[in-house]
Amino acid sequence: MSSSVLQTAIPILAYCASSITMTLVNKLVLSSFQFHMVFFMLAAQAFGSVALMVLANRVGLNVKYRAMNKRDAxxxxxxxxxxxxxxxxxxxxxxxxNVPLFTVFxxxxxxxxxxxxxxVFKAAVTSLMLVSFGMMVMSSMVGA
Structure with a gap:
């Protein structure tokens, strides 16, 4: 497998894995433990993500982000x-x-x-996007 294919595939697979994992973990936390503080859970996840990025940068991994400034804020x-x-x-x-219905939405x-x-922006919806949308809807209906 070529290097460019891996450079493309690894982030896609990582995103898919993290998205599925977070959906299932959030569902588990919110429904199994009678935990109803959604904002607190999301804040903890956000701060954890930032902490992991800073840590990865400090240990020398190639994680890049800009310094905080008022204009960007x-x-x-x-x-x-x-x-x-x-x-x-x-x-x-x-x-x-339930998770399948949530995934449909x-x-x-x-x-x-x-x-x-x-x-709003006059952006094009391409035929490839339409195929992707169709596949998303069909997979959601199969899962639900």
């Missing part, structure tokens, strides 16, 4: 708040829905965002 504050709200509502949904939001970008 002002620019990204609305996006960060929207992301936090999306994660919170997703956590609350996961608390009450999560996949539908990806499609909604793509069409929102088309509407």
């Amino acid at each position: 002002r620019t990204w504050f609305p996006v960060a708040c929207s992301q936090a709200l999306m994660l919170y509502t997703g956590g609350k949904a996961l608390e009450y829905l 999560k996949n539908l939001t990806i499609i909604a965002v793509a069409y929102g970008e088309k509407w």
Whole structure:
């Protein structure tokens, strides 16, 4: 297998594994232990992610990020708040829905965002994207 294929495949597989793991762990925590503090759980995960990035950088792994500054903070504050709200509502949904149904809604939001970008930014929705959306919807329906 070539180096470029591995450089592409490894992040994709890591993202898939972490996404599946976090969904299942969050569902376990929110439903099995009667733990209803979704915001606290998400904050702990966010701080843990930042701590892991800083630690990886300090031990010499190739993890790059920019230093915090006011300009970036002002620019990204609305996006960060929207992301936090999306994660919170997703956590609350996961608390009450089963994982397959939650996955259906999560996949539908990806499609909604793509069409929102088309509407707001005039971005193209390509035929390959449509195939991907179809596969996501079909896999969600099979899983549900």
